[in-house]
Amino acid sequence: MLEQKSPRSKYRLKRQSLPEALADSLRERILNGEFKEGEPLVQEAIAAEYECSRMPVREAFRQLEAAGLIVSKIHKGAVVTTLPSEQIMELFELRAMLECDILTYALSRMTDHHLDMSEQVLEQLEDAYHKRDIAKVGALNWEFHRSLYVPAHRIQTLALIQGINVQTDRYIRLQLLLTSAFEEAEQDHRQILKLCRSHDPSVVEFMRGHIIRAGHNLLDALSTRKTSGTAA
Amino acid sequence: MLEQKSPRSKYRLKRQSLPEALADSLRERILNGEFKEGEPLVQEAIAAEYECSRMPVREAFRQLEAAGLIVSKIHKGAVVTTLPSEQIMELFELRAMLECDILTYALSRMTDHHLDMSEQVLEQLEDAYHKRDIAKVGALNWEFHRSLYVPAHRIQTLALIQGINVQTDRYIRLQLLLTSAFEEAEQDHRQILKLCRSHDPSVVEFMRGHIIRAGHNLLDALSTRKTSGTAA
DNA sequence: GAGATATACACTGGATCCAATCTACATAAG
DNA sequence: CTTATGTAGATTGGATCCAGTGTATATCTC
Structure with missing residues (x-):
């Protein structure tokens, strides 16, 4: 989990913020069907899984929402998008x-x-x-x-x-x-x-x-x- | 600033989180040229302007980044995108x-x-x-x-x-x-x-x-x- | 017993606080 | 005088904490 990707330089070190890394990992898990359509994503659960606070999770959610993979309603949380x-x-x-x-x-x-x-x-x-x-x-x-x-x-x-x-x-x-x-x-x-x-x-x-x-x-x-x- | 938009129902109340409202407002300001190409957007300055903490600002930045209006580098902050x-x-x-x-x-x-x-x-x-x-x-x-x-x-x-x-x-x-x-x-x-x-x-x-x-x-x-x- | 109201719990939204990193300026060495 | 190094201030990244909202359950009334 949370591996870095596409190293341009041979000795490229970790240059990615936690939210980005989280977004990458979560995106992959959604694409793999681990999180199914309509399934709610709970901030706290994800945070616990990655052993971080809810803050980077929230930022990662914003990215995933912009990519159309999840939708989040205010005070109701995020769910994986369902497309007709x-x-x-x-x-x-x-x-x-x-x-x-x-x-x-x-x-x-x-x-x-x-x-x-x-x-x-x-x-x-x-x-x-x-x-x-x-x-x-x-x-x-x-x-x-x-x-x-x-x-x-x-x-x-x-x-x-x-x-x-x-x-x-x-x-x-x-x-x-x-x-x-x-x-x-x-x-x-x-x-x-x-x-x-x-x-x-x-x-x-x-x-x-x-x-x-x-x-x-x-x-x-x-x-x-x-x-x-x-x-x- | 931060007005709600596109009320579908006649009596639609504020149903938007602060980060979304911020993103809308900042997007408008970038489009209007108030923030010019290459100009850095400082979290604290924006937060002070809207009288909120830096947290919702950061989430708004993620949205704007996904829309391609800004790019942010880790530990270096966000700048308005410049397109050739x-x-x-x-x-x-x-x-x-x-x-x-x-x-x-x-x-x-x-x-x-x-x-x-x-x-x-x-x-x-x-x-x-x-x-x-x-x-x-x-x-x-x-x-x-x-x-x-x-x-x-x-x-x-x-x-x-x-x-x-x-x-x-x-x-x-x-x-x-x-x-x-x-x-x-x-x-x-x-x-x-x-x-x-x-x-x-x-x-x-x-x-x-x-x-x-x-x-x-x-x-x-x-x-x-x-x-x-x-x-x- | 059915429906409306109240309350408790869970979860999200936002603020404050601390740590890590970058930048700029100053200082020292060649 | 130029370049390298070190240090202080500014700014971002992340964690913890508190407040507000939504949901579900329990209670009360009829």
């Missing part, structure tokens, strides 16, 4: 639009170095997938997409996409538990990388399909879960 | 893409009621513009755009667009001080409303031009300011 299925699909549609846009920018600027990096991430992703390490798959899935977009140098767009991916990650990880539809996504990823290597503009539309299909697959999985098993 | 001009233009391009998308959804669902509401906002906007009330123009400009998008029922998209508009608002208000390019925007707004009334799909492309032009006009204004007057 239309809004989940809307998130995937937003991703499709924004990621296709940024990929168009990125495509002409990708170097072999970039592509090798992406391939490396993809290999890790495939490895994690075969080991059924859900959390790692979720994180690496985004990391792979992200690696393709970096060459675009579209800072604001990338930040926006990252925010949306945090939200969809939650459902992607859920889907990994429910279905085996991710097999298909795996093949997509290889194809995407291949098209990128040849700088083929058709990759943009392929990416759109990849994202939209993921959304539909997920919604199918969610609806069948709801109709069939109403497990607590 | 490419990123400002990128924000306008994002707006163009997202707002055109949502407008397409909204167009077929707009009722006369919706359109009348929009017209009402537009009249207030024109009024504020003629009175040179910069803050009001900024707020109402977004409110007009927003009113056109509400019928689309695209909650996530609208939230995203709102976030970007908060950022561009800052520069729009700056532009109002620097240039008279907003005249043109005023005419655009009337034209947009007219096209919406006839549910003419060409309004989407018109909107795109409206937003992109606004971005270019702004960058022109900013660059001439930088090259000519290097006023403190």
